Amino acid sequence: MDIIRAGGNPQIDSSGNPTDVGRRATKSITFNGTTVGGIGVLTLFTVTGEVLIKRIMPFCITGPTGTATASISLGITVNGVLFAAGTTAINMDTDEWWLSGTPSAGGAALVAAMKEVVTTNDVILTVATDVVSDGSVRFDIDWEPLSAGSTLVAA
Secondary structure (H helix, E strand, O other): OOOOOOOOOOOOOOOOEOOOEEEEEEEEOOOOEEEEOOEEEEEEEEEEEEEEEEEEEEEEEEEEOOOOOOOOEEEOOOOOOOOEEEHHHHHOOOOEOOOOOOOEEEOOOOOOHHEEEEOOOOOEEEEEEEOOEEEEEEEEEEHHHHHHHHEEEEE
16 A cells, blocks of 8 residues: 555655655653652653654553642643643543543543644653652654654654
8 A cells, every 4th residue: 555645646665665654652651750750851752853743642551649739741842832731740540641731531532732743853741830759651652754864762
């Protein structure tokens, strides 16, 4: 099956294999209140070159713990809230999708901010106000390179 881009030309390598098929990068983090979950910025994925983030899908494996004021945001280095603005960490429960300020159990449609984003910047998680001391979240990103040699890899 050929992958067809706008314009109708399949992108194939010298062996006839499609080169523009999607890629997935995954990173799981466990908050500990210091190196992960301390106040500040944590790089989740490193971006080299120009990439299209087709979709980012954060899933809460175990609900974060901390104070009622601990908040987390998901974005890129030049816009730390691009994907999800300050979400109260303790409002995220086990087995919920973090697709907005109000995490969703079971399933939900991806919000516009979580899909079709072009960037040259790293994907980051920001912990603000107070530490997040426990819990874990998995981040899955489906992405596509837009320039030669572009990459998006777990940090």
